[in-house]
Amino acid sequence: MKRRNIVAGNWKMNLTVAESRELAVAVLSEIGAGFSGCDVGVAPTFVALTETAKALDSSSLFLAAQNCHFENEGAYTGEISARMLLAAGCSYVIIGHSERRQLFGETDAIVNRKVAKALQDGLKVIFCVGETLDERESGITGDVVTRQVKGGLAGIDGIGDLVIAYEPVWAIGTGKTATSEQAQEVHALIRGTVAELYGAEAADGLRIQYGGSVKPSNAVELFAMPDIDGGLIGGASLNAADFAAIVKAAC
Numbered sequence: 001m002k003r004r005n006i007v008a009g010n011w012k013m014n015l016t017v018a019e020s021r022e023l024a025v026a027v028l029s030e031i032g033a034g035f036s037g038c039d040v041g042v043a044p045t046f047v048a049l050t051e052t053a054k055a056l057d058s059s060s061l062f063l064a065a066q067n068c069h070f071e072n073e074g075a076y077t078g079e080i081s082a083r084m085l086l087a088a089g090c091s092y093v094i095i096g097h098s099e100r101r102q103l104f105g106e107t108d109a110i111v112n113r114k115v116a117k118a119l120q121d122g123l124k125v126i127f128c129v130g131e132t133l134d135e136r137e138s139g140i141t142g143d144v145v146t147r148q149v150k151g152g153l154a155g156i157d158g159i160g161d162l163v164i165a166y167e168p169v170w171a172i173g174t175g176k177t178a179t180s181e182q183a184q185e186v187h188a189l190i191r192g193t194v195a196e197l198y199g200a201e202a203a204d205g206l207r208i209q210y211g212g213s214v215k216p217s218n219a220v221e222l223f224a225m226p227d228i229d230g231g232l233i234g235g236a237s238l239n240a241a242d243f244a245a246i247v248k249a250a251c
């Protein structure tokens with residue numbers, strides 16, 4: 001049986017607190033609070049988490065953060081910990097997004113510490129991997145993604161609360177989407193790598209989202225692929241009607 005799809009809207013560094021609340025309300029009214037066919041959530045900025053949590057209250061949408069640190073507290077100016085996110089109402093955190101890797105210097109080792117800490121503290125993790133255009137054109141997509149998966153999961157025992165998001169960097173925010181066949185190929189490779197690490201049963205249960213310019217017009221085809229279990233949605237998640245249409249394609 002195919003896994004339960006999961007769709008998450010990554011709002012990135014967009015929207016004020018009031019705008020985030022408004023979008024959460026609009027998303028709920030578009031998709032309805034009681035849908036049940038898949039898991040759906042949104043990831044606002046840190047300052048908007050609490051108000052967005054209030055807006056989502058009593059709905060079945062989950063709240064996610066876009067990043068977290070690997071320590072509990074202390075002299076880490078500008079950072080936030082998993083326990084703080086839990087207290088703010090988050091059940092998920094996105095870790096290792098390509099923008100964190102490329103713009104903020106996050107290595108596989110840093111991503112690994114964050115994934116381990118978030119899981120240990122009780123957050124579910126959306127762990128992002130994906131190759132750049134250069135890497136794809138050099139024919140090393142498989143090597144890069146396998147290295148990221150193995151590096152990010154090093155020393156982690158259980159993956160029950162883990163979701164992997166495959167996000168080819170060249171498809172993020174560019175309007176270029178991987179074809180469903182290109183995405184499926186890498187999703188299958190990721191599942192194979194996870195099977196090597198954790199066994200076939202765990203790999204079979206792992207949800208792997210696709211991310212990279214998912215839109216209402218391509219969501220159905222992508223989500224129909226056997227190893228694609230929903231999407232991590234950037235730009236289109238800022239529009240309630242578009243996000244709802246993508247959710248509909250997944251549920």
Ligand code: PEP
Pocket residue numbers: 010167171172173174175211212213214232233234235236
């Ligand atoms: C993302 O940043 O996670 C993403 C997939 O963005 P977009 O949908 O805008 O390509």
